[in-house]
Amino acid sequence: MGTEIYDIPFRRMDGSATSLAQVLDGHRDDVVLVVNVASRCGLTPQYAALEELQERYRERGFTVVGFPSNQFLQELGSNEAIADFCSTTYGVTFPVMDRIRVNGRRTAPLYELLKKTADASGHEGRIRWNFEKFLVLPGGTVQRYEPRTVPDDPAIVEQIEAHLPR
Numbered sequence: 001m002g003t004e005i006y007d008i009p010f011r012r013m014d015g016s017a018t019s020l021a022q023v024l025d026g027h028r029d030d031v032v033l034v035v036n037v038a039s040r041c042g043l044t045p046q047y048a049a050l051e052e053l054q055e056r057y058r059e060r061g062f063t064v065v066g067f068p069s070n071q072f073l074q075e076l077g078s079n080e081a082i083a084d085f086c087s088t089t090y091g092v093t094f095p096v097m098d099r100i101r102v103n104g105r106r107t108a109p110l111y112e113l114l115k116k117t118a119d120a121s122g123h124e125g126r127i128r129w130n131f132e133k134f135l136v137l138p139g140g141t142v143q144r145y146e147p148r149t150v151p152d153d154p155a156i157v158e159q160i161e162a163h164l165p166r
Contacts, residue, residue, distance in 0.1 A: 005124075012098060030062065033134070035064065036066075036068075038070070039075055049151040060165060065097065
């Protein structure tokens with residue numbers, strides 16, 4: 001995938017433009033877990049494990065980045081409502097961005113690139129559901145995990161730990 005992944009623009013909740021490079025303060029050797037999130041999904045409790053990972057590895061150069069999407073009709077109606085839900089229900093401290101489209105004609109450019117990566121079962125392309133995970137390793141290598149794979153699954157944690165400084 002390469003380093004171009006860091007420069008693809010997207011928007012913060014306040015509407016300002018940003019990119020993974022900016023979210024990471026230019027630290028392209030950090031590890032990022034990109035997740036399309038939703039507030040009213042059966043998988044929404046994964047927010048707790050995402051926040052635990054953020055807290056556990058933040059100081060070593062790890063960041064979760066959430067991208068709300070209503071493509072499965074399970075997200076709240078405004079960024080303000082999403083931010084309030086994330087903060088009050090799960091104590092989320094990781095960055096949650098502006099709502100995006102993860103499939104279809106108006107797919108966000110970041111997701112166009114991410115979806116080219118296959119998961120362990122060989123699935124690439126279309127996002128199947130909320131909480132599909134993309135682990136971006138230093139240098140822009142991406143690993144994909146299906147929605148039901150919990151954020152603290154040993155396969156994900158092993159990759160995070162293997163690519164962060166001690």
